[in-house]
Amino acid sequence: MFELKSLSHRYPAGQELAFPDWTLAQGEHAVLVGPSGSGKTTLLSIVGGMLSPSQGQAIVAGQDIAQLSAGTLDRFRGQTIGLVPQRLHLIASLTVAENLQLAQYLARLPQDASRISAVLDRLGLAELAKRRPHQLSGGQAQRVAIARAVVNQPKLLLADEPTANLDDAATEAVIALLEREAAVVGASLLIASHDGRVKGRFARHLALSQSCPAQVAA
Ligand code: ADP
Numbered sequence: 001m002f003e004l005k006s007l008s009h010r011y012p013a014g015q016e017l018a019f020p021d022w023t024l025a026q027g028e029h030a031v032l033v034g035p036s037g038s039g040k041t042t043l044l045s046i047v048g049g050m051l052s053p054s055q056g057q058a059i060v061a062g063q064d065i066a067q068l069s070a071g072t073l074d075r076f077r078g079q080t081i082g083l084v085p086q087r088l089h090l091i092a093s094l095t096v097a098e099n100l101q102l103a104q105y106l107a108r109l110p111q112d113a114s115r116i117s118a119v120l121d122r123l124g125l126a127e128l129a130k131r132r133p134h135q136l137s138g139g140q141a142q143r144v145a146i147a148r149a150v151v152n153q154p155k156l157l158l159a160d161e162p163t164a165n166l167d168d169a170a171t172e173a174v175i176a177l178l179e180r181e182a183a184v185v186g187a188s189l190l191i192a193s194h195d196g197r198v199k200g201r202f203a204r205h206l207a208l209s210q211s212c213p214a215q216v217a218a
Pocket residue numbers: 011012014017034035036037038039040041042043
């Protein structure tokens with residue numbers, strides 16, 4: 001589902017972050033681990049098409065994403081990648097259902113209210129469709145962010161530290177939900193986390209280390 005080739009990134013005035021040549025197969029699930037600052041969010045941003053790497057290639061669903069023009073990239077990202085960001089970035093002025101509609105719109109997909117209802121139903125959010133983000137609990141808001149990430153049936157589902165600040169039961173529930181939703185749409189799943197509870201749930205670990213990222217194997 002993705003393939004990294006000699007990928008590295010350097011922020012202005014920052015140190016170079018080099019990433020191993022990892023691949024993730026269609027439908028495969030893995031956890032991206034590494035200490036804070038090792039580049040987990042940076043890698044998700046590159047693979048998610050939100051950050052252009054300084055060097056190397058990130059090939060997602062067969063497409064070198066750096067080769068896409070801005071407009072094509074928006075559509076590709078919206079249709080191919082589902083991201084649950086660390087800060088959820090739900091639009092405060094829109095209802096839950098409208099936040100999902102916006103994801104369809106940004107991906108240039110036809111408005112599909114029945115798809116939105118089906119996803120909200122499956123995530124136990126049907127009753128909350130008309131609420132705005134400030135009327136949701138933290139756990140509910142996170143489920144809405146997951147619903148938004150899967151509404152377009154992505155090929156790759158990315159989640160950035162989805163269990164920060166959650167207790168054990170909520171952590172278990174969120175990971176189970178991400179795994180189930182990825183399986184329902186046949187997506188590959190990559191969860192960035194430095195949470196030992198999450199790490200233990202996955203057989204495949206992609207490990208970054210702060211000191212020498214390029215040397216670490218999968
Ligand atoms: P992680 O998610 O593993 O904590 P990040 O990808 O957020 O790591 O950060 C990796 C490194 O890049 C850190 O040293 C961080 O300070 C730096 N960094 C992250 N984002 C930016 C940015 N927008 N501008 C400059 N440096 C950044």
